[in-house]
Amino acid sequence: MAKISVFGIGYVGVVSAACLARDGHQVIAVDVDPGKIKSINAGQTPIVENGLDELISKAVADGLLEATDDVQYAIDNTEVSFVAVGTPSAPDGSVGLVYVDDVCKNIGAALKNKDAYHSVVIRSTIVPGSCEGTCIPTLERESGKTAGVDFGMGYYPEFLRESTAIEDYYDPGLIVFGAMDEGTAKILTDLNKDLPCDINVVDLRTAEMVKYCSNTWRAVKVTYANEIGNIAKACGLDGQKVMSILTSDTKAIISPYFMRPGFAFGGSCLPKDVRALRHLAREKGIKAHLLEATLEANEAQIQRAEAMVEKSGAKEVGFVGVAFKPGTDDLRESPLATLAGRLIEKGIEVKIFDPYVQEAYDTHTPGAGRGNDVIPNLPGRLTGDLDAMLNDAGAVVVGNYYESTVAKLEEVSKSRPVVDLTRLNKEKVSDGTYEGICW
Ligand SMILES: NC(=O)c1ccc[n+]([C@@H]2O[C@H](COP(=O)([O-])OP(=O)(O)OC[C@H]3O[C@@H](n4cnc5c(N)ncnc54)[C@H](O)[C@@H]3O)[C@@H](O)[C@H]2O)c1
Secondary structure, eight states, X not given: OOEEEEEOOXXXXXXXXXXXXXXXXXXXXXXXXXXXXXXXXXXXXXXXOTTHHHHHHHHXXXXXXXXXXXXXXXXXXXXXXXXXXXXXXXXXSSBOXXXXXXXXXXXXXXXXXXXXOOEEEEOSOOOTTHIIIXXXXXXXXXXXXXXXXXXXXXXXXXXXXXXXXXXXXXXXXXXXXXXXXXXXXXXXXXXXXXXXXXXXXEOHHHHHHHHHHHHHHHXXXXXXXXXXXXXXXXXXXOHHHHHHHHTTOTTTTSSSTTOSOOSOOOTTTHHHHHHHHHHHHHHTTOOOHHHHHHHHHHHHHHHHHHHHHHHTTOSEEEEEOOSSSTTOOOOTTOHHHHHHHHHHHTTOEEEEEOHHHHHHHHTTOTTTTTTOOSSTTHHHHBOSOHHHHXXXXXXXXXOSOOGGGHHHXXXXXXXXXXXXXXXXXXXXXXXXXXXXXXX
């Protein structure tokens, strides 16, 4: 069993402290608020949360939980400290790191006087780069020690929801943490190993980012549901009924499908259907903020790719894929076709390798080139000779993933600008002449 200090006895801190003690760990809770300290030491919960009172009174009675404002005592008598102080918005909307920084100062000063190894694990919600930019420098300055070497360092976000916090603690939807050293990684792995959830061990910044994505995604979902509800009501429909049927689709709607960062959406359905629902909303006098923003953001993603290609300075660009996705020759509203068309307008020579569009022309399919209204002389630009195209191109755009092209493209990307809009290889990130649109 571990000895753990928890800094900040707020909603997150007190629930973790109580659950850790319930699991048999020795826990010291630290706060600057004398009322909260007194309450815990009296075996009472300082917040209202289902089931918490019982946990705290038992943990205190069993001698597994105590509270204090004495930082040195807490550091000396534990091996790991969790930091769960508030991070309210600063006036400009940025994350407020004042309390986190204060705690890091206090912990750093106490670490200076402790010889044994100790890990500091931040649990507060902080934007990517905060551990490295604020917490670690403060801890190192105050302790005179080096993070990851003389003391352990980790970031381990909390995802619990108030009112079901204890339930969430034992049945989390997601576990992720970053650790600079093996000791901290082991403590966090051991603490989580019996929970019914995969453990994602990543770098500090990725863990910080995942926490923000979790909360902002929840916010976007609520906003989307509300927007649909508003449009549905204006059409005389029950918005909750619509959303309840929609979310029963776990194949496409409640799934990772369509949640893979990359290039713009397109094709014969999504753009026109977003436009039509937005139009209907406008007709009904409903402002569909998200639908408006969706089309704007999609256009911006095409412009982003355009800028990436232009940055290469290439006068001749080879496209791998032009249809709106692999496995089809459908060019209707393909963002790759839009991108190719814009580059051509700017005087850039574009050649295209797309086996499906090519096949449609080669076999004289009546719909060959279907939906293309942006690329002049498409048949003349198509080529089945990938090697020659890659050889001549000053830059390559990887638009669609075709297994047979991957090895060649990976090789080319070592020496020639390659703009990857789909991802050739999950392990590959922007580096040198290779640039992924979102990685
Ligand atoms: N509330 C939630 O449901 C929830 C869920 C997940 C993550 N989070 C994140 O966890 C963090 C904590 O949130 P919360 O709602 O528990 O905060 P909270 O405001 O309820 O509690 C913060 C506690 O920290 C204490 N504190 C401030 N300075 C201190 C110091 N120098 N030393 C010791 N204690 C100090 C405060 O007195 C307070 O008791 C935030 O970053 C929040 O975004 C919150």
